[in-house]
Amino acid sequence: MKKIIGILLLSLCLGSCSKEVYMFSSFHEPATDGLRFLYSEDGYKWTDMNHVFLKPTIGNQKVMRDPSIVQGPDGTFHLVWTSSWKGDKGFGYASSKDLIHWSEQKMIPVMEHEPTTVNVWAPELFYDDETKQFIIIWASCIPFRFPKDQEAEDNNHRMYYTTTTDFKNFSPTKLLIDPKFSVIDAVIVKRKAKDYVLVLKDNTRPNRNIKVAFGESAIGPYTNVSAPFTKNFTEGPSVEKVGNDWLIYYDSYHDKNYGSMKTSDFKNFTEVSAQTSVPEGHKHGTIFKVKKSILKSLQKEVQPTKQ
Template sequence: MNTNLIPPAPLFRDPIYDGATDPTIIYNHEEDCYWMLYTQRRSSAVNIGVSHIHGTLIGVASSKDLVHWIYRGTLPNLEFEPGTNTFWAPEVIYVDGTYHMYVSYVRGIPTNWNHERYILHYTATHLWEFTFESMLNLSSDRVIDACVSEIEPGTFKMWYKDEVHNSYTYSAISKNLYDWDVIGPEITDVSHEGPNVFTLCDRHFMITDFWNGLGVYESNDFTNWIRKADILNTPGMRKDDGQIAHHADVVVSSNQKEAYIFYFVHPEYNPLQMPKDFEMTYKEARTVIQVAQITLGADGLICNRDKIFSLTLS
């Protein structure tokens, strides 16, 4: 086992506000390295209600090996209207030399959850230089957490959380990544957020954050999903990994044999143990990014967050 490629725990902490959440991993072709884009919560700031989860920028960290990460700052020039606004949960797909980013957006810095939310589309040929394209017209005015995959050549599918419709996963289809036709609800067994779709050994999976670990679903056609055994729903033993996992991204090797899940954790906060009106201090608000290995099992996915492994992609 290559000890230089054994991931530390935690894998990454935001050095500005200690609030890295909602990670997505994308290969940066111009810099020849991996980028982690994430919601930069202001966990160390003075908070009123949930103000620290709003007014957030998109943080950037880079790595040559997915193990050793360095903070690079935040994505510039995302504002498309006046004011200080909120950007969450970036999703990036690279197609024919262009990066397409779909990011959740809330106007201003609300102190509660009762505000409209949208998904914005940006494009770039270099990851530091995104251009605003549009605000997507989807199934409601409270949609977040886009995930986009090419489900067949030239056909792209988006999954996202619709908070107006019970916080279920809805989906939409596009032929060009600019114009999207809403299909409707797709995962409706329980309220959740953060859908993420990937293929491992020719099997299609979706994971969701249902606030009690991560739900796992499997499909033969990217549409009809069967619930499998949950993962990351019990505390781990590594440093800052002792609570349930949240909103994750999965990186799969090019040969579809290895897979790794990047997720965030509140090391000192479990929402199931707190009253609804609880206001976090820095202790409860801080978050970290962790990574674990995923393998296939009889009932879907296996993820032992305490297992020591070398992170390598074939």
Template structure:
């Protein structure tokens, strides 16, 4: 009996140790699996750089480009370029907005001849975005010209959003950039703009970004940093109330226009903040660089991070926005913009021709210029598992879609009808099984094919049609 008891005791002890080990390791695994952070940004002054890009980070310091480093949104309106995006989440998390500067340097705009408007997108899930619209903010300011660097934050005191930005205008005989604000509920209409920040004399101010700090962390509820040559840090208990100067970034060697586009980020797993700055490095290249602090109200605690402590990923990261993701948001974002390679669809019976879009029409052509017009990402089908949809590389958000059996490149409006029209089953090539054909999801008796070089959705009954409906997916 004693031997049996000893054996049972050993088993119980082993089980207890196993459970204890699991109890100790489970929180660590949960912490490691916490959702991460999303950054929306632009990359530079080129035409493709002035679109919107996404990056993801698990720890807030090491970033990975999404969508293969290609843009996820572009603007077909205004100047057709966007910069300095802000990402706004509604208080209940049911709605999102991206607001960006309407400016396209080197493609028609200049820094002195920009736009009085911002470009705005809206979403209910962070992945399907509306068509953009323009909101004119500088036009309501006497003598106002450009509108730059929008930001917005929900204000519980007024039960709406405070939208703030930089506009150059003459006030009291002084022409310069100041920070203006207006209130809005929908980013379509605004109250009359008012001056929010106006440094003394002729000192201009262009970029300002604030964040809300949890109660009990310090003497203020909000902290902001402004690009005013000294890069001033201020605190306040009311967004539209009085702000107190706390210091400047000159204490860590950052002064003048060397710094742009500050953006705050709170680490989710500790009481520490990152202040990312669009920094002109010693090589004359602009790039984001983090400053860390455990007390955003004490500028003396700010620590400019060495290059070995962070990784900004493959594409340049310029003035953008960072948000902490929920698990559901992260799942949707990573599924929507995986690093899927760009592909082309080569015609089987006209092998010098490839599927391409031109003015939103879709056809097969040789020698496609620009080459991106013939590049698509084969996404998981919008309407069903085991299917594919074709998203344009240079017009992200636009998919090959049939309507009345004709093909167009169309913007995904998020409807069930669009998803079905833009979804296909990839099957063995009808003319050659080593190639591919694409069967319509909602008209399974019809296939994607070309006819007189135009793309159509047709039933296939002849050898010519089978050849027209056969393609090679190639890089």
């Protein structure tokens, strides 16, 4: 009987211990404080941990905007972020095993070979399980490089990428997509083998809304750019899969709130903003899953020590 009870308890423990929760990397304006987290059990209702887990120390402005996190196959969490509005030729990087203790921060100089680069914005991490490498994408503006519409030359962005397996050696920077308009805030989504979606912001005036493009590889080429599925003045898409659907969160910055769309095919979108809840002050990062034990450690770190 004791053996049976032990087996039952072990199975229950394994079930609860392996349960995952959603995490949402975050920052608050003016982005000088550093890395924050939201968490959610269901992907719809989010709770702010109300704590800074990493303060930025690098870059011309020493800010931490657009924090993107992905967990590698060895369990290490990798973090990249926008370190300055303008002037930096790269983005910030740090790593952690528990989201609490972080490595030394360093700059990844991905646009150093382009001396007229204005900025490096919103780096986004993606682990490609087909090629066993990390892909980092970001938006940069190189004046007079591409045709423009109403954009100023210092605001005409395109998406670029680099790849790495160890965050020490990086492939040469390449163009990810030129959709023939200024584009920022892109996110790679894998649906299945040779079926990828790029969720992106059309940053042209007067649009400034969110669209999708499609490709057979994580690094493209991405084609068939869609019509917008959000209203104007929206940015910073963050994507997660909940059940059979995908949720796309976005910053509706003129309305000063967070919106959300649900889709099963990235062709038909239903607004579900009334069903989701994002704490006030949250600015966009990425959504990823962690074991519940990681969240419990974060919560313990935040709680004041009892005397």
